[in-house]
Amino acid sequence: MSTPEARPRLIDRFGREVNYVRLSITDRCDFRCVYCMAEQMTFLPREQVLTLEELYQLSEAFVSLGVRKIRLTGGEPLIRRNVMSLIERLGALEGLDELVLTTNGSQLPKMAEGLRAAGVRRINISLDSLKPDRFRQLTRIGKLEQVLAGIDAAQAAGFERIKLNAVILRGRNDDEILDLAGFAIQRGLDLTFIEEMPLGQIEEHDRAEAFMPSEAIREVLQTRYALMPSTETTGGPSRYWHVEGEPTRIGFISPHSHNFCHLCNRVRVTVEGRLLLCLGNEHSMDLRSVLREHPGDQAALQSAIRAAMDIKPERHEFSLDAEPQIVRFMNMTGG
Numbered sequence: 370m371s372t373p374e375a376r377p378r379l380i381d382r383f384g385r386e387v388n389y390v391r392l393s394i395t396d397r398c399d400f401r402c403v404y405c406m407a408e409q410m411t412f413l414p415r416e417q418v419l420t421l422e423e424l425y426q427l428s429e430a431f432v433s434l435g436v437r438k439i440r441l442t443g444g445e446p447l448i449r450r451n452v453m454s455l456i457e458r459l460g461a462l463e464g465l466d467e468l469v470l471t472t473n474g475s476q477l478p479k480m481a482e483g484l485r486a487a488g489v490r491r492i493n494i495s496l497d498s499l500k501p502d503r504f505r506q507l508t509r510i511g512k513l514e515q516v517l518a519g520i521d522a523a524q525a526a527g528f529e530r531i532k533l534n535a536v537i538l539r540g541r542n543d544d545e546i547l548d549l550a551g552f553a554i555q556r557g558l559d560l561t562f563i564e565e566m567p568l569g570q571i572e573e574h575d576r577a578e579a580f581m582p583s584e585a586i587r588e589v590l591q592t593r594y595a596l597m598p599s600t601e602t603t604g605g606p607s608r609y610w611h612v613e614g615e616p617t618r619i620g621f622i623s624p625h626s627h628n629f630c631h632l633c634n635r636v637r638v639t640v641e642g643r644l645l646l647c648l649g650n651e652h653s654m655d656l657r658s659v660l661r662e663h664p665g666d667q668a669a670l671q672s673a674i675r676a677a678m679d680i681k682p683e684r685h686e687f688s689l690d691a692e693p694q695i696v697r698f699m700n701m702t703g704g
């Protein structure tokens with residue numbers, strides 16, 4: 370049997386292979402979505418945030434240990450200064466099979482083509498409303514027309530797959546479930562509906578009251594579309610349905626109503642270089658201090674990452690009744 374050192378795979382205590390890393394590359398954003406951020410946010414001082422070089426070194430270490438997929442997220446990844454230089458290097462990183470990105474779409478009109486050329490194959494774009502006023506309310510400052518132009522630009526740039534992400538809040542945008550699905554179908558895009566998760570304390574709405582379970586969303590969709598369950602997976606927690614006669618797949622991420630922890634293949638790295646072993650728990654390993662105390666030492670990073678596998682929790686528990694147990698906001702975590 371090969372020693373763990375010689376084996377390029379990351380396996381946790383429960384036998385799950387970790388081959389997917391979500392990397393938050395900035396906590397900043399040009400939107401302030403009501404479920405993600407407080408209206409007044411304090412962002413981290415620059416020295417606490419990993420540099421682009423550190424982000425690259427970290428990615429290299431993960432890939433050398435068997436990670437095959439990296440998703441860049443945030444905050445809004447595309448507003449990080451010089452982000453294209455990181456994306457171009459990652460696009461050329463040997464052993465990394467999939468470089469993907471989650472974005473609010475605002476920068477895509479000017480960046481979609483460059484991203485595709487740099488090797489980003491798939492892209493997720495968040496879109497919670499097709500009504501300009503409501504879009505503005507939900508994002509507090511976002512402009513719908515800019516995001517729609519971003520979707521056009523992404524389609525023109527020829528990504529292999531484009532997926533829309535919609536967080537549905539009861540009483541806020543649940544009347545747009547069918548319109549969002551219609552938009553995705555008309556454009557030939559995939560669409561995932563996400564249940565709101567209790568990450569960070571927000572005042573703007575009561576998360577329990579606004580909670581819209583995936584099951585209820587699917588019932589609405591079935592009033593218009595024939596949905597066929599699919600066994601397909603994209604390596605994420607989404608469960609997919611096909612819309613009969615259309616290429617569009619509709620997915621549901623249901624951290625409350627469906628526990629997907631046993632299939633978990635991922636870890637996250639916060640913008641401060643904290644390796645988070647689970648979205649719903651605080652178990653973590655400080656990789657920034659390894660990067661800064663041992664500059665350029667890939668072996669030190671690799672051994673810290675391997676050691677972290679032993680503290681990956683078995684599962685998360687989200688409760689809407691209690692105070693949020695997780696005090697960090699989604700923009701810190703990397704959604």
Ligand code: SAM
Pocket residue numbers: 398404405442443444445446471472473493494495534535536563564565566567568699700703704
């Ligand atoms: N700014 C980019 C964007 O909006 O796509 C990337 C980061 S954002 C944190 C990633 C995803 O997390 C988005 O689709 C967003 O809707 C989702 N999200 C943010 N806060 C959430 C929460 N509390 N519950 C569920 N999804 C959330």
Ligand code: SF4
Pocket residue numbers: 398399400401402405406443444445473495699700
């Ligand atoms: Fe920004 Fe994305 Fe959070 Fe919205 S969900 S505030 S776009 S990071």
